[in-house]
Amino acid sequence: MSSSLAPVLETRDLGFSYAPGRFAIRHLTFDLRPGEILGLLGRNGAGKTTTVRILTTLLPPTEGTAVVLGQDVRTGGRALRARLGVVLQSESLDFVTVERNLTLYGFLWGVPREVAKSRAEEMIELFELEQARKRKPWALSGGERRRFQVARELMHDMEILFLDEPTVGLDAIARRRILRYLRQRAQRGLSIVFTTHILHEADMLCDRIAILHLGRLLALDTADALKQRYGGARQISVELTTPLLPELRAELVRDLAGQRAAVVSPAEAASPASSVVLRAERAEELLPWLSRWIHGHALEFDRMSVEEATLEGAFLGMIGDDASEATDGGSADAGRPAGELVRRAGGGLT
């Protein structure tokens, strides 16, 4: 991915409303760079599919602008779509065998017959569809159908590939294989927009992640930056060389309160313990303070470790695990000022 090159996709205040005051998405501003994999992450109804449909010209935006490969999505039409690849969320199939489906799709896109044939073979092997080659769509398993759909889209050349939840229903191995292939394609210059519910795969695959909630963009950054910024409270484990006495524990609890941290274990104040577990909002920043506190109380430690930040933690920190589900018909929340939603971000101590 090259961050110095001009973006291949740019949106500014992009919005779509199904009805007056009912926004599916609103004020989305982001970009996609050449060879970049951008993840769109969010709950059901967050606006991921609507965004993809707008960016692929299937749905005209009602607000803002979206420029894809230098063309406005409102006017780009066929010329723009000819440069895109789209794997939609809904299952779409023709009633011929998998093999014929692939070559037929290549034909539809104007891929020369010989190229389509060899590409179909490549896709059948890559997406493990050998057993399904002569089967018709209704005879495929859910996972096979999804693999087939991704394979089919890769039959033609494109500059940006949009994948709307392409790994739903896939087993871990198939998922890993597809993600690895997408990564290789991105390294060869293909830009990818990838929507998913699966936080782990977004973490693994995406160069940057946009978190959508109720139609609004809550954050856009690398996975690591999101984890650091929104990861919320994490655990710190400390192994002391000598047990922590109850009176020192009580003092630690008091001192930690000023550091936005708390003692998780030992839970009881009565018994001494060598293992201490804390929970802190800014775990990395707390470590030097904790080290000084331990030494300042004539104690030593063998080991001090911080639980790894996860994207899930960041995601939940941002949207809250009790966030209300947006409805399919769009959300009035999408019309609220961004600050109101963003204020929910950042998990507190639990």
Place this chain on the structure above:
Amino acid sequence: MRLPPVLRLVVRNFTSNLDPLTILIRFGQPVITIVVLGTMFSSIISSNVTGGSYTAFLVPGMVAFQMITGGVISGNLFWLDRRWAMTEQIFSGPFLRSEYLGGLVLTTLLFSLVGVGVMMLVGLPFIGIASLSPLGVGAVLLTVALGSIFFAGLLIALGTRLRSANAYFSIQSFLQLFVIFLSTVYYPITSRTPRILAATFYGNPLTYAANTIRDAFNGTLGRADLVALGILAVLAFVAFVSAVAAFRKLDLGPIQ
């Protein structure tokens, strides 16, 4: 060589949705009607009523019937594409709505005209071609083409409105039955036809098509056929425009 988008869509329509069994049934049914119904009824229906053998009367009717076959094929293709999200998938590619519709209409026309050829081949031993002039052949093809566009437009417009497969296929079957039996495909309008039925027959485009094709076969094309073609052309235009209008507003998302 890269074919134009419309032709690529036509090839795709034939390849993906028209399996040999469907084609066999679609063409086989009227062929069986000509052979079996024609033979059996010829012996019991007076030639005074039909102006010749019943089979000779029936063949032009079955030729006219091809416009329904073609229209139904097109309506079903569209419905299945919608149901299986292929409309959305196709429109995410380098195709326009007009090209997709054009592809459907062209598929309809090809299917209908092939059907006309099959029916004429089957019917020739029964009717001969002595009276069929080049003008008559042109009138037959034009009639079927206009009728096909009419039925295709009607069913596509219907397909854009309905979200239930049961509703679509039930209405489509009922419409076929209604249109075929309330027309002059199987029987002529005579002085003994009840007035209300005769009036209904004349409200049915298939009647005009069957009559015109029958006149073309008999070499008796006249002013009435010209009017019939004009009516068919207007109906085809209205149905097609309705389909285009419905299609423009169509949410491309799949039917769940």
